[in-house]
Amino acid sequence: MLATLYGRALDSERPESVLHDDAAKRAVERIDYDFGKTGMTTTTAVGVAIRARVLDDWTREFIARHPSCTVLHLACGLDTRAHRLERPETVRWVDVDMPDVVALRRRILPEPAGDYALVASSVTEDAWLDAVPADRPVVAVFEGLSMYLTREEGHGLVRRITGRFAGGELLFDVYGSWGIKLQKLVPAVRNAGATLHWGVDDPREVEALHPGLTTVDSWRSVDLPHREALPGAGRVQLKVVGAIPKLRDVGKLLRLRW
Ligand SMILES: C[S@@+](CC[C@H](N)C(=O)[O-])C[C@H]1O[C@@H](n2cnc3c(N)ncnc32)[C@H](O)[C@@H]1O
Numbered sequence: 336m337l338a339t340l341y342g343r344a345l346d347s348e349r350p351e352s353v354l355h356d357d358a359a360k361r362a363v364e365r366i367d368y369d370f371g372k373t374g375m376t377t378t379t380a381v382g383v384a385i386r387a388r389v390l391d392d393w394t395r396e397f398i399a400r401h402p403s404c405t406v407l408h409l410a411c412g413l414d415t416r417a418h419r420l421e422r423p424e425t426v427r428w429v430d431v432d433m434p435d436v437v438a439l440r441r442r443i444l445p446e447p448a449g450d451y452a453l454v455a456s457s458v459t460e461d462a463w464l465d466a467v468p469a470d471r472p473v474v475a476v477f478e479g480l481s482m483y484l485t486r487e488e489g490h491g492l493v494r495r496i497t498g499r500f501a502g503g504e505l506l507f508d509v510y511g512s513w514g515i516k517l518q519k520l521v522p523a524v525r526n527a528g529a530t531l532h533w534g535v536d537d538p539r540e541v542e543a544l545h546p547g548l549t550t551v552d553s554w555r556s557v558d559l560p561h562r563e564a565l566p567g568a569g570r571v572q573l574k575v576v577g578a579i580p581k582l583r584d585v586g587k588l589l590r591l592r593w
Contacts (some may be wrong), residue, residue, distance in 0.1 A: 336412030336436065337366070338373035338523035339479060343414075345375060353564045354391070354408030358415035374522030378569030385561045386508060386588065389554070391419060393471040393506045393590050397474040398422050403565040404503075405429065405473045407496070409458050410480035413440055417447040424449055429467055431458055443559050447545040459488050462493055470505055473503035481520075482510045489533045490544055497545035497593050504551070505591045507521050509535040514585035556586035 338405055343359040346352050358582045375383075394416070397577060403425040405539060413431040422428070427450045431439065437455035438549060446453070456463040458480070475496050481489050493505065510518070517536035518524050535541065539552040557577040562570060 336414075336479075337368060337370065338375055338527065339383050339387075339411040341370045341373050342375050342380035343387060345377065345380035346384035349377075349381075349564075351564050352384070353381060353388050353561045354419070356387075356419060357519075358444070359413075360420045362413055362415070365443050372526060374517045374526050376521070377566050377567075378572065379522070381565050381569065382556075385559050386556070386563070387414070387416070387478065388561055389588055390478055390506050390508075391416060391561055393504070393552075394410045394420060394474055394476050397472075397504055398426055401472040401474075401500055402426070403471055405467060405471050405500075407431065407467070407473060407475040407476035407477075409442070409475060409492075410483075412436060412479070413443060414478065415444060416476070417451060418444070422449065426450065427468075427471065428452070429454060431456060433457060449457055458492055459484070459494070464499060467499075469499050471500075471502070473500040474506065475503065476506040478508055481507055481533055481535070482515065483529065484533050486533045493541055493544045493548075497548055502593060503588070505541070505548075508556075508586060508588050509533075510586055511536050511584040517585065535587070535589075536584065538587075538591065541589070541591060545593055548591055550589065551592050552588070552590040555583055556588065557583050559588065 344363040346354050347356045347360050352367050396450040402423050405427045408430045411432050429452045431454045434455040454463045512534040515531050518531045538553050542548045557573045
């Protein structure tokens with residue numbers, strides 16, 4: 336979470352910034368931590384910003400189509416998505432993360448305006464979701480979460496959200512099974528001592544969890560828009576990875592609707 340925050344802050348310092356996340360920059364300045372330890376480079380930072388930008392754009396599109404909706408931003412970490420996305424007052428926004436992260440978030444980030452709640456809970460619990468009224472369409476956006484869950488936990492989360500709300504979208508990133516196998520090659524994962532579990536090779540695995548749940552977009556990380564913002568070496572790296580069948584599926588961004 337510190338690595339991705341730092342990535343968005345680094346991106347925002349570039350003239351050709353993808354995300355313009357000035358709140359991330361201010362948050363980094365407030366945290367006494369050697370961010371060099373995250374192993375973030377310009378290429379990985381812009382990669383983080385591109386992923387966040389696509390999820391921001393999909394969330395914006397959902398809000399534009401459903402101005403009165405609920406946004407569930409799961410595993411929010413120190414992400415300032417709630418600050419980045421302008422929205423009408425009719426949008427209910429719920430940020431959720433583990434209690435220790437929420438405590439840090441309260442110290443570092445100002446509370447966004449509007450109908451906003453910051454909930455301290457594991458997403459695998461039931462109570463946080465039961466407390467969110469099911470009266471509006473929902474968009475659940477979760478970035479950097481699915482791979483930290485076991486397959487059973489991930490399936491349970493999708494089932495509970497799609498079962499509670501009459502309609503909505505799930506916007507999230509997944510690792511493929513090769514991404515899970517090669518996880519220790521990802522500096523942010525290795526340096527955080529994290530272990531990744533759930534890999535999704537085919538979005539039909541997620542579609543099968545609820546009647547009518549359909550994939551609207553499935554984008555390989557190597558094919559995302561805004562790639563031109565990467566430094567030259569990063570663009571070459573993506574081209575090489577994109578040409579190798581198993582490697583090009585290490586990561587995807589999914590948009591599913593029901
Ligand atoms: C890689 S960080 C991503 C944070 C943020 N989405 C971002 O992009 O900067 C992973 C986040 O998932 C959260 N997380 C992991 N397992 C979780 C769970 N079971 N319930 C809630 N949050 C969880 C962690 O606390 C952490 O904030």
